[in-house]
Amino acid sequence: MNPETLSGDTVIDAVSAVFLVVGALMSLAAAVGLLRFPDLMTRMHAATKPQVLGLFLLLSALGLQMRTWWVWPVLVVAWIFQLLTVPVSAHMVGRAGYRTKHLHPELLSTDELEAVVQQAAGTRGFTDDDEVTDRR
Amino acid sequence: MMQLVLTVTAVVLSLAAGGAIIRIARGPSLLDRVLAADVLLAILGAALCIDMAVNRHLNNLMLLVAVSLIGFVGSVTVARFVADRREKPRES
Amino acid sequence: MSRKRISLRQELPLLVWLVVVWGALWRDFSPGNLLFGALIAVVVARLFYLPPVELGGRFNVLRAVPFALMFLAKVVAASFQVLYLAAAKGPKVVSAVIAVPLRSHSDLLVTATGHVTALIPGSLVVEVDRSTSTLYIHGINVRNADDAAQLRKDVRDTEAGLIRIMGTKAELSALNQEVGA
Numbered sequence: 580m581n582p583e584t585l586s587g588d589t590v591i592d593a594v595s596a597v598f599l600v601v602g603a604l605m606s607l608a609a610a611v612g613l614l615r616f617p618d619l620m621t622r623m624h625a626a627t628k629p630q631v632l633g634l635f636l637l638l639s640a641l642g643l644q645m646r647t648w649w650v651w652p653v654l655v656v657a658w659i660f661q662l663l664t665v666p667v668s669a670h671m672v673g674r675a676g677y678r679t680k681h682l683h684p685e686l687l688s689t690d691e692l693e694a695v696v697q698q699a700a701g702t703r704g705f706t707d708d709d710e711v712t713d714r715r
Numbered sequence: 716m717m718q719l720v721l722t723v724t725a726v727v728l729s730l731a732a733g734g735a736i737i738r739i740a741r742g743p744s745l746l747d748r749v750l751a752a753d754v755l756l757a758i759l760g761a762a763l764c765i766d767m768a769v770n771r772h773l774n775n776l777m778l779l780v781a782v783s784l785i786g787f788v789g790s791v792t793v794a795r796f797v798a799d800r801r802e803k804p805r806e807s
Numbered sequence: 808m809s810r811k812r813i814s815l816r817q818e819l820p821l822l823v824w825l826v827v828v829w830g831a832l833w834r835d836f837s838p839g840n841l842l843f844g845a846l847i848a849v850v851v852a853r854l855f856y857l858p859p860v861e862l863g864g865r866f867n868v869l870r871a872v873p874f875a876l877m878f879l880a881k882v883v884a885a886s887f888q889v890l891y892l893a894a895a896k897g898p899k900v901v902s903a904v905i906a907v908p909l910r911s912h913s914d915l916l917v918t919a920t921g922h923v924t925a926l927i928p929g930s931l932v933v934e935v936d937r938s939t940s941t942l943y944i945h946g947i948n949v950r951n952a953d954d955a956a957q958l959r960k961d962v963r964d965t966e967a968g969l970i971r972i973m974g975t976k977a978e979l980s981a982l983n984q985e986v987g988a
Contacts, residue, residue: 624931
């Protein structure tokens, strides 16, 4: 890249190229986390967070490459949909995982939910009812 | 430059997809597998997005949204199913 | 049907969002298309009635913009933190489940705090207790009581930011008193 050709287009191309590569790396980060973390909860951290940033970077690169303003609202809507859905699905999976005891207690430094669960189970006469809150 | 980006991202995404598939195969529980399948869908979405950015078209945009919504619905459904199945034996 | 009528003002954010989605899906923001979208939005909001979200009745844009930027920065930090932990700590990472009592009892704020918490570094909502509005949060890389206290403070700060943006006046004055005291 010599200075003569360093116009706005090349800058935009370079920025979007960087975004694309980093966005792809975020997917790799999710996969590495999935493979290396010990239990379901920590794997959920790996699965949710890089996804959001990765999609943000990729959509930004797409918006930069298209160079028209009307794609931006579509991209923003797509990203907001993801922002709204990812925490919900992570919460549902996490809750089911906690209830079915898919975690290793020796990897937790404190567990303040367990006492509440025990108490709720005791008062309701169930042995293993993890449902502390809304009974849907 | 775009060709280089395409190559690099293809390699990275293939590695990521391989990792997710290993987790699907090995995953000790159903929830692990669902989570990994979700990540695999996200990687598919990322691949669609990169294709659009490199080739400068928008044909896959709605497919991208649909894929992320399917991932959401799928993991929520399975999460509820897992929670419900655990409660069944206690009632009997 | 004896449902409580909701005022247009309360419904307005939903309608605007629906019109934006409509325009975005058609990729056409001409006035005619937006008007037609608004018509469909009103019909949809009437036909498929949902319980109204109880908004606080105020929205502070000046506070919202820095919060959004901060949120974006935290999402970036979260991803790199997960990458670092996955690469460096791997199977030896220690985490914790901690209870965080929130100030607000409005469903909207508890939901918003839960969403933001799930996306910022090292925290994930496991369980929500609606009656006491307590979030049970799984924090990654929480090794001791200090880390847990820090995480709890972070979540409560997030909630404070959200209250400043769209909490009710009562919640805002309670928050200001707490900060002042």
